[in-house]
Amino acid sequence: MQNASHRPDKPSPDAQPAFLFDLDGTLIDSVYQHVLAYREALGKVGIDLPSWAIHRRIGMSDELVVRAFMRDSGHRLSPKNLARLKQLHDKAFKSRLKDVRVLPGAKELLRALTELQVPYAIGTSSKRENAQGSLRMLGIGKQVPVITGEEVSNAKPNPDLFLATAERLGVEPIHCVVIGDSVWDLLAAQRARARGIGLLCGGYGEDELTRAGAYRVYRDPADLLAHLDEVGVRVEG
Amino acid sequence: MQNASHRPDKPSPDAQPAFLFDLDGTLIDSVYQHVLAYREALGKVGIDLPSWAIHRRIGMSDELVVRAFMRDSGHRLSPKNLARLKQLHDKAFKSRLKDVRVLPGAKELLRALTELQVPYAIGTSSKRENAQGSLRMLGIGKQVPVITGEEVSNAKPNPDLFLATAERLGVEPIHCVVIGDSVWDLLAAQRARARGIGLLCGGYGEDELTRAGAYRVYRDPADLLAHLDEVGVRVEG
Numbered sequence: 001m002q003n004a005s006h007r008p009d010k011p012s013p014d015a016q017p018a019f020l021f022d023l024d025g026t027l028i029d030s031v032y033q034h035v036l037a038y039r040e041a042l043g044k045v046g047i048d049l050p051s052w053a054i055h056r057r058i059g060m061s062d063e064l065v066v067r068a069f070m071r072d073s074g075h076r077l078s079p080k081n082l083a084r085l086k087q088l089h090d091k092a093f094k095s096r097l098k099d100v101r102v103l104p105g106a107k108e109l110l111r112a113l114t115e116l117q118v119p120y121a122i123g124t125s126s127k128r129e130n131a132q133g134s135l136r137m138l139g140i141g142k143q144v145p146v147i148t149g150e151e152v153s154n155a156k157p158n159p160d161l162f163l164a165t166a167e168r169l170g171v172e173p174i175h176c177v178v179i180g181d182s183v184w185d186l187l188a189a190q191r192a193r194a195r196g197i198g199l200l201c202g203g204y205g206e207d208e209l210t211r212a213g214a215y216r217v218y219r220d221p222a223d224l225l226a227h228l229d230e231v232g233v234r235v236e237g
Numbered sequence: 238m239q240n241a242s243h244r245p246d247k248p249s250p251d252a253q254p255a256f257l258f259d260l261d262g263t264l265i266d267s268v269y270q271h272v273l274a275y276r277e278a279l280g281k282v283g284i285d286l287p288s289w290a291i292h293r294r295i296g297m298s299d300e301l302v303v304r305a306f307m308r309d310s311g312h313r314l315s316p317k318n319l320a321r322l323k324q325l326h327d328k329a330f331k332s333r334l335k336d337v338r339v340l341p342g343a344k345e346l347l348r349a350l351t352e353l354q355v356p357y358a359i360g361t362s363s364k365r366e367n368a369q370g371s372l373r374m375l376g377i378g379k380q381v382p383v384i385t386g387e388e389v390s391n392a393k394p395n396p397d398l399f400l401a402t403a404e405r406l407g408v409e410p411i412h413c414v415v416i417g418d419s420v421w422d423l424l425a426a427q428r429a430r431a432r433g434i435g436l437l438c439g440g441y442g443e444d445e446l447t448r449a450g451a452y453r454v455y456r457d458p459a460d461l462l463a464h465l466d467e468v469g470v471r472v473e474g
Contacts, residue, residue: 032276032288035269040336050340050457051269052440099276103287203289205442220287 016118017232018171020162020194023124025059025181025202027106027221028134032203033096034058034089038069041088045081047073055203059182061125061155062086090130102137103201105222110138112225118233119169121145123161125184145169156184159192166192177231179224183212197231199224253355254469255408257399257431260361262296262418262439264343264458265371269440270333271295271326275306278325282318284310292440296419298362298392299323327367339374340438342459347375349462355470356406358382360398362421382406393421396429403429414468416461420449434468436461 025031038054053072057065066085070076077085113120121144124131128148135146145168152160159173166173178189181202189196190213198209201220209217216231218224229235262268275291290309294302303322307313314322350357358381361368365385372383382405389397396410403410415426418439426433427450435446438457446454453468455461466472 029287029289032269032272032292036273036336039269048338050266050338050438052266052438055269055440099273101285101287201287201289203292203440205445207444208442 015175016116016234017195018166018169018176019113019118019120020165020176020178020189021120021122022059022156022178022180022182022185023122023131023134024126026179026185026199027103027110027122027138028100029103029201030100030134031055031058031181033100034093037089037092037096038065040092041085042069042073044088045077045085047075047077049073056183059125059156059180059184059202061149061158062127064155064157090127093130097133100133100137103222104220105225106138106220109221109225110140112228113233116228116233116235119171121147121165121169123147123165123178125149125155125161156182157187157191159188162188162192162194166194181209183208186212186214189213195231197224252412253353253471254432255403255406255413256350256355256357257402257413257415257426258357258359259296259393259415259417259419259422260359260368260371261363263416263422263436264340264347264359264375265337266340266438267337267371268292268295268418270337271330274326274329274333275302277329278322279306279310281325282314282322284312284314286310293420296362296393296417296421296439298386298395299364301392301394327364330367334370337370337374340459341457342462343375343457346458346462347377349465350470353465353470353472356408358384358402358406360384360402360415362386362392362398393419394424394428396425399425399429399431403431418446420445423449423451426450432468434461 021027035051035055039051042049049069049072057068126148127150131148145165147161147164149155152164154160162178166176173192173194176194177197178185178194179197180186181199186196195215196213198214198217199220206217258264272288272292276288279286286306286309294305363385364387368385382402384398384401386392389401391397399415403413410429410431413431414434415422415431416434417423418436423433423446432452433450435451435454436457443454
């Protein structure tokens with residue numbers, strides 16, 4: 001079996017695909033805490049949005065999330081209250097961090113990819129400060145490229161994050177699969193010309209993910225690990 | 238315009254349909270709090286289930302929820318720990334009750350139904366003790382029939398709750414519409430021979446609700462209120 005080296009400049013047709021992961025809701029069970037953290041923060045700046053409507057925005061870039069909240073609620077926030085909303089969310093999320101867990105199979109999947117010489121990276125709309133705890137929980141070390149929201153001009157559903165992670169791995173996006181739990185991941189994958197795989201563990205329905213471009217949908221990282229051969233990974237020599 | 242009297246024994250073909258409502262996730266924004274309350278309670282009895290998998294069980298009868306949790310996690314709970322799990326959930330939910338709100342348009346929808354002489358009732362898998370706070374928030378008085386989980390042999394997805402509410406209203410189930418946010422409501426509606434209407438505000442995707450039998454899907458009570466004429470209510474004389 002020929003494997004891709006970790007940073008192949010031009011992957012051969014029989015190289016392993018590279019995996020570009022979203023973080024929250026994909027590897028980490030944190031979406032429901034983000035929803036309630038935003039709900040609490042929004043309430044404090046006078047915006048009353050129901051939980052499900054917030055849920056459907058998680059994973060977008062901070063700017064787009066906030067713009068969507070304003071449109072959905074019909075409220076405009078002053079620049080001062082905008083900054084306050086972000087601070088309030090971060091604080092409310094931190095107070096819930098103790099309840100955040102790794103999703104089933106996430107560590108095992110990353111370990112298997114390393115063994116199979118499948119390069120992988122993380123692209124998250126979150127700020128690095130908010131992602132650190134999750135990366136630690138997953139045991140992701142410095143050898144894995146991680147690109148966060150503040151390091152690109154436009155986070156998801158723009159393709160920037162996945163284009164940057166693919167570049168960091170030295171793999172053309174066309175040889176990458178994007179793994180995400182939200183429609184924003186899958187729209188970004190399409191725009192990056194990568195294939196999209198949806199995971200249900202962020203709480204979206206299968207059809208929402210399929211319509212956004214997922215060509216396969218699995219329950220969680222454990223389910224994806226059990227079906228790696230379905231998504232172009234050669235698991236046996 | 239001829240209206241149904243509030244308790245017609247045999248509704249005429251031109252009577253208004255009766256509305257049978259689910260409560261959590263349909264009229265009250267409480268699903269995400271229930272998810273995290275169950276997550277906390279499950280953790281304390283040694284079961285680690287991800288939030289999304291818990292989310293998909295909310296709305297089933299207590300017995301079925303717990304049986305599903307055991308199957309999904311591969312853990313058996315002793316009768317003692319089963320009782321403890323329920324107590325822990327109720328306690329964890331109560332501590333989150335201050336963040337629970339009425340869903341957009343819920344009060345306005347109920348008020349409009351009263352004005353239009355559309356009979357309505359509530360059928361919830363919850364215990365009465367857990368439902369009381371929600372009923373108060375909605376301003377639902379004693380004139381509205383409310384049937385809770387412990388008052389029927391089998392809660393959702395069995396049809397008992399909706400059959401009992403229809404009977405209390407004195408309306409044949411075939412003349413009722415069931416409004417719910419979960420697949421359990423819609424499966425129960427089918428088995429009661431009522432028509433099912435899905436609401437997205439509990440966090441399910443549209444396709445999940447449609448496949449479970451919803452013939453229409455709206456965002457939330459406000460959206461349903463704006464489209465009452467689509468679901469068989471005559472809004473003008």
